[in-house]
Amino acid sequence: MVMTAKLTNKVAIVTGAASGMGKAIAEAYAREGARLVLADINAESLAQVVDEITQGGGTATSIVTNMAQEADVEAMIKQATTTYGQLDILVNNAGIMDNFKAVGNVTDELWQRVLAINLTGPFMASRAAIRVMEDQETGGVIINNASVGGLFGARGGAAYAASKHGLVGLTKNIAATYGTFGNIRANAIAPGGVATNIGNSITDPDPLGGQAIAATGSQTAPMGQPEQIANVAVFLASDDSSFVNGDVIKADGGWTAR
Numbered sequence: 001m002v003m004t005a006k007l008t009n010k011v012a013i014v015t016g017a018a019s020g021m022g023k024a025i026a027e028a029y030a031r032e033g034a035r036l037v038l039a040d041i042n043a044e045s046l047a048q049v050v051d052e053i054t055q056g057g058g059t060a061t062s063i064v065t066n067m068a069q070e071a072d073v074e075a076m077i078k079q080a081t082t083t084y085g086q087l088d089i090l091v092n093n094a095g096i097m098d099n100f101k102a103v104g105n106v107t108d109e110l111w112q113r114v115l116a117i118n119l120t121g122p123f124m125a126s127r128a129a130i131r132v133m134e135d136q137e138t139g140g141v142i143i144n145n146a147s148v149g150g151l152f153g154a155r156g157g158a159a160y161a162a163s164k165h166g167l168v169g170l171t172k173n174i175a176a177t178y179g180t181f182g183n184i185r186a187n188a189i190a191p192g193g194v195a196t197n198i199g200n201s202i203t204d205p206d207p208l209g210g211q212a213i214a215a216t217g218s219q220t221a222p223m224g225q226p227e228q229i230a231n232v233a234v235f236l237a238s239d240d241s242s243f244v245n246g247d248v249i250k251a252d253g254g255w256t257a258r
C-alpha cells in the first residue's frame with residue numbers, strides 16, 4: 001500500500017516552533033511534506049529545530065519573531081511568500097502562561113504581555129496571512145493553539161483564560177467569515193496538560209488561582225505529549241478535515257470530561 005504524505009506542496013508557518021508543541025508540530029508537518037517557516041523568540045533553540053528538520057530531509061527556514069511586535073509578525077508572513085511563493089497553513093502556537101494569577105493580583109504589565117503574545121499576535125498574524133490566502137485559489141488554513149483554558153474558567157489565571165477565550169472567539173469569527181464566504185478554514189486546538197517547557201515559567205504561582213485549578217482535579221489530570229497535539233494539528237491542516245471549520249478540538253485526555 002502506498003502511503004501519501006498529507007501536506008505535500010503545502011507551505012506552513014508555525015509560531016513558537018523552538019519548543020514543546022510548536023516543535024512537534026513543525027516536525028510532523030515536515031514528515032508530511034510541508035515546506036516550513038518556523039518562528040520563535042528563542043533564536044538558539046529555533047536554529048536547532050531547523051537544523052534537525054533539514055538534516056532529516058525536510059524543508060525549513062526560520063525567522064526570529066516576537067509575536068508581540070507587529071513588524072516581526074508581518075516579516076514572518078512575508079518570509080513564506082518570498083521564500084516559497086505561497087502560504088497555505090498558519091499555526092498560531094506561541095504562547096505564555098501567567099502564574100495562575102487571580103484577577104485581583106494581575107498587574108497591568110502581566111495582563112498586557114499575556115494578551116499581546118497569546119491574542120494580539122495571532123490576530124496580527126491571521127490578518128496578514130488572510131491577505132495572502134485570499135488571493136490564492138486554494139485558500140488556506142489557520143490553526144490556533146488555544147487551551148482548555150479557552151473553554152473553562154480555571155485552567156490558568158485571569159489573563160491566560162481571557163487570552164485563550166479570545167483566541168477561540170477569533171477562530172470562530174474567521175471561520176464564519178472567511179470560511180463561509182471564502183476558502184479559508186480556521187480551527188482551534190484546546191490541549192489539556194502537555195509535557196513541554198511552559199511549566200518552567202510558573203515561578204510565582206498565585207495561591208487563589210492555584211487553589212481554583214487544583215479544584216478541577218488538575219493534580220491527577222492526564223498529561224499528554226507534544227506529539228499527540230501535533231497529530232491533531234496535522235489533521236486540521238490537511239484535507240482530512242476539509243469539512244471542519246470553526247471548531248475547537250479538545251485534546252486533554254479526558255480531563256474536562258470528568
Ligand SMILES: NC(=O)c1ccc[n+]([C@@H]2O[C@H](COP(=O)([O-])OP(=O)(O)OC[C@H]3O[C@@H](n4cnc5c(N)ncnc54)[C@H](O)[C@@H]3O)[C@@H](O)[C@H]2O)c1
Pocket residue numbers: 015016017018019020021022039040041042065066067068093094095096097117145146147148190191192193194195196197198199
Ligand atoms: N503545555 C501545556 O500544558 C499547554 C496546555 C494548553 C495550551 N498550551 C498552549 O500551547 C502553546 C505552546 O506551548 P508549549 O506548552 O509548547 O510551551 P513551550 O514553552 O514549550 O513553547 C512555547 C514557545 O513559544 C515561544 N514564545 C514565547 N513567547 C514568544 C513570543 N513573544 N514570540 C514568539 N515566540 C514566543 C517560546 O520561546 C517557546 O519556544 C501555547 O500557546 C500554550 O499556551 C499549553
